[in-house]
Amino acid sequence: NGREAERESECQNILTGFKTSSVLNDSAREKVIFVHGKLADQEAVVIMEKTPVREDTLAELFSGSTLNLEMKNDIYSTYQLQAPPHLNKIKTTVVCPATEKHVKKYQRQELFLVEETGEDYQSITLPYIQQQSFSLQWVYNILEKKAEADRIVYEDPDTKDGFVLAPDFKWDQKQLDDLYLLAIVNRRDIKSLRDLTSEHVPLLQNVFQKGKEAILQRYKLPASKLRVYLHYQPSYYHLHVHFTKLGFEAPGCGVERAHLIGDVIQNLQSDPQYYKTRTLYFQLKENDGLLSKFKEAGKL
Amino acid sequence: NGREAERESECQNILTGFKTSSVLNDSAREKVIFVHGKLADQEAVVIMEKTPVREDTLAELFSGSTLNLEMKNDIYSTYQLQAPPHLNKIKTTVVCPATEKHVKKYQRQELFLVEETGEDYQSITLPYIQQQSFSLQWVYNILEKKAEADRIVYEDPDTKDGFVLAPDFKWDQKQLDDLYLLAIVNRRDIKSLRDLTSEHVPLLQNVFQKGKEAILQRYKLPASKLRVYLHYQPSYYHLHVHFTKLGFEAPGCGVERAHLIGDVIQNLQSDPQYYKTRTLYFQLKENDGLLSKFKEAGKL
Structure with missing residues (x-):
């Protein structure tokens, strides 16, 4: 019976053979734990997070x-x-095979505030990003509908100003309280906030406007309930915009990392080179390779 | 058998008869829900919170x-x-009988994001602030050493650029993890971020620099561990600056309320009227009088 076989496979527990090496991080407040270990001889990170208590x-x-x-x-x-x-239930995310970078990403760390001038970006950060060349294949898979196509909430196919809007991994879509979507732009030539000039204002306005409309239509949540922002530093260097619900303290919505898209648009309108020239502040974890580069340059 | 009777009573579910009236609040991030209802004809509040994922x-x-x-x-x-x-398991707390005060205590306020243009500030916000005339006596008491004099961590008596640095009430000073200090400026003519022009850059630089030095000296915490910012809207209209520890998610350090002092200084240096003319975004609770004013003006 095909149905039963399917059910069987769905319920198979691949984690039975997971061998824990260490707990990378946990949060008693958020009921989440990050575990490093081995899954059939491959390095893996398993994230387990309790689900919210649902009203229904x-x-x-x-x-x-x-x-x-x-x-x-x-x-x-x-x-x-x-x-x-x-x-x-417990929401479980498996990264396998996990690289050293994944393990570091989830590991609890001391934090340092970095002041990055425009020149620091050119001489320290940009070479570091280019040298790392973190794979963006999973982003391209989404843009090319090779993965997560059924999760797309809205799409504007325009090659210049278009984007794909989809729920973030962190959101289980069961309740609106922790609504979290990402708009990933179609253009592949914008790494981050630092690359933006007034040329990109139409792109940002398009993402802001159509993203809000799509969320209103799908989730009945008006713009006055949304926090819309970019991260700097982002966790991957392909321009994307975060949409989270106001009142939900989403990780990374603090002033040391988030930049409201409304502010970004205004800043670029009045100074096309705003994000090329400004000193930007952000926090880095102690074992972040970029932090070492800033230390080596005597900037910390 | 007494043992069995005891077990029976331990497992009896008194919540079976609970009649839900409303969800007072919940947090998807913290996996907790606050429910108001009736338990055997008595008012009750039930709090259910998922338990942390335990390493063992x-x-x-x-x-x-x-x-x-x-x-x-x-x-x-x-x-x-x-x-x-x-x-x-789910940690469950029952308050029964619950009074009206309990219900209000746990009730969530809806939040709304407000877009305030420079003109909106002049025509809506400023008249509202002036009409409220919230008492600032407690601030003046601190500046005049009539209160909290023993709590002062650092003081610069200069009448133009000086300030008083003291721990925020929310910080019990028992550990550095949630370090929270406030710098209250001596000048009494600056209500908020909106009043700042390039004229105030020396004041902001002074607060930033000497505040960081004082915290390093007293708490051995270097500037790279600090998040230094202003609130807009502030909770009182006498200019003050927040110093909190990086990594501590202090209430109000989100991008929808906090403005890094380093950004504020740069923005004023390149555009003296930056904060007079920009659209600023902030969140207000549904019962906030200022929100009513924005609604009356058709801005929401």
Whole structure:
């Protein structure tokens, strides 16, 4: 029976053979853990994150769970609740085979604030990016519909100002509270904020406007509920724009990394070279190769 | 059998009869939900929070769970993992009977992103601020040493560019992880970012430089560990600058409220009227009087 075989394969647990080497990071606040180990002799990183408690499952949670009293004091009491298993999943991401860079990316690190002048970008950051040549194949797979085609929320095929809008990996799309989408531009010649000039204002305006419209249409969420921004440094050097829900403290929405697209557009309109010439501030982890380059240059 | 009766009572689910009235708040990031409802005719608040993923349960999580593939792209794949129920509990807190105060305490306010042009500031925000005339007496008490004098970390008495540096109330000063200090300027004629022009660059540079030096001296924390920024909108209209530790996600350090002082200085240096003329973005809670003014003006 094909159906059963399919079900079988869906439920097969490839993690049974996972051998943990170390916990790279975890957050008790966010209920997430990053584990490094081996999966059938290949290096792998496994990320497990508890899922949010969904409003539409409350009735079943209340009626179908078992409760164990921990503490009672006056009007306050605390319990351990054991939910029906299907209401209490863990979102699991596997990176396999994982490179040294992946392991470093997820490892908990000391943070340093870097001041990068326009010249520092040219002499330190740009050569470093070019030398790394991190693969962008997964981005091109999305743009070419070779992967995640069914996840695309909106697409503008224009080769100059077009983009693909899709949910970020981090969002399970089960609730709007942590809405997180990415607009990936079709153009492949813009690495980051640093490459933007007034020439790119129409591209940014197009992404901003059509991205907001697509989110309103699909999720009924108006622009006044959205935080729309670029990262600097980005985690990959192909221009993309983050759309997250206001009130959701998305990782990377802090002032030390995020740049509101509305500000970026205004800055480029009044100074075409704004992002070529400004000192930009960002944080780097202690084992980031770029941080070493800044240290070697005596900039930290 | 007393033992069995006890076990019975421990596992009895008092929430079976819980009638949900509304979800007061939830956080997809922290995997917590606050629910208001009735428990046997009494008002109650139930808080359910997923538990952190514990390192000592990893082996059993990997071997004893079922996995469902959601997405696969190149080296990345995501799954829904169903854990053995005893490894996936939900911490549940019940407040019963709950008063009106409890309900308000846990209730979330909707947030709205406001776009404020330079003209909107003049016609909507400024009149609102002036009409409110929030008392700044507590700020003047600090500047005049009538209060919190023993908390002052550093002081520059200059009447034009001077300031007082003191720990923020939110920081208990017990550890550096959540270091939070405020620099309050001596001048009383600058309400916020909107009032700043190139005339104030020496003031901002002074606060930035001497604030960093004072924190290095007192707390041995170098500038590369600090996030230094202004809020817009601020919570009170007397110019002040926030110093928080990098890596500590201080409330209000998001891109929708925080402006790095290094950026502010550069922007004023290249355009003296930058903050008078720019559209600024910020979030307001639904019951904020200023939000009503923007709505009345048809701006939202």
